[in-house]
Amino acid sequence: MPSVIAALLRHGDYHQLKDTPSAWQPFPLTEQGRQQARRSVTLLNGALQMFDWDLCPVIDSSNLLRGWQTAEVIREGFSDKTSSPLSIEGFDELAERSMGSAANLTRQTIESILQDDPRFEAPPADWKSNSHYQLPLQGAESLMQAGVRVARHLDHRLAELQQQVDTDTVKLFVGHGAAFRHAAHHLGILEFDQIAALSMYHCRPVFLERRYAGSWRHLTGEWKVRSRGEAFVD
Template sequence: MAERAYVAILRHGAYHQRKGVPSARQPWPLTDEGRAQARAGADLLAAMIAERGLRLSPVIHASHQLRAWQTAQEVAVRLGELGHATEAVEETPALAERGLGSAANLTVAEIEAALRDDPRHDAPPPGWKSDSDYRLPLEGAESLMMAGRRVADHLAATARPGWLTVHVGHGASFRHACHHLGILDRAEIARLSMFHARPSLICHDADGRWSHLAGAWKIREPGGDPKD
């Protein structure tokens, strides 16, 4: 029987997020708290490696967003201090959060005003920001499900039997990716979130199935504003 392929997914640490703006492609760096979260996440990851006797891939994957890249760098440094050397942090657009296209980094109010003033488009539905299937009718925009499919394809393509591959990205696209991989059902996507920089360990078995092995999901508060 072929070996399992192990994958660790980490949401980036806390960062200087601008209020009122969907957080997908904001270019701001980690806060001091976010850097500490990344180092603590590396400690948890090292414990998972030791407990399960995992073999760490030398490349850590990260999205192009600064907060994800910085989190990956902090994780790599801390893992090295703990005896788990890595060779590189490799950036990829495949791990990005949902793209809002031409509305990137506008506030929610500005996005809704733009659609209201454009005779070609209807107003977005209430709660559109967290609607898994809604895609802004703007050039380059994705739905959350589309972003999740992109991330799921990347996780599957980079998984290596017998190795642990680490990916640093964004909570919403990771959750939707887990749905596409059969780890989360539809209802769980909205009910769950991810803690900053805490690893979740998933694996791909020889029979083609994905499963969640370790790392707690964060339970979202009812009515809370969803973030990446």
């Protein structure tokens, strides 16, 4: 039976607001981010050649601009490497964790809002990186909830692909580091303690295989090991 593989790519570097934890910022890639996306084409094509994998012609991308721009650079980069052109489909399901009504506010502003609202308790000191904490604000979700959302999308899309292909095939998913790591936990690939210990390099693919029984395994591609004291900026 042919293998189906998800290539997870964290978007490239982008124009991120300082000390603003919301990952729904609507800003574009920096030039460095575009360079990272261009380099990913070489990495991806090298893996396809090394393992004799075919490439699914549809890239699934987060609808946030930095995700779509990364996918577009990759699509353009493969224009002379595939027999048929790639296309991009955008999905809200691949977005990073939502801060709800606190989207794109600074950390200090969010903490002030919670302090001034008598209905809410003060958040834990690690609230930004705490996998289980959910801001008590409309539309907010925890990192674990975001991971469930992304994991369901990955599993559904690869289950579909398994019914369509007769060769080992890779499908590209462009999204966000924290959501991908939490999704990998829900798919049984990362232990819970590994979520915080690891990150993802910008535009460097991690390849995960979905087996026919529905289980997943890590094939190749490096997670980034966080250094001590490294800020949580996913």
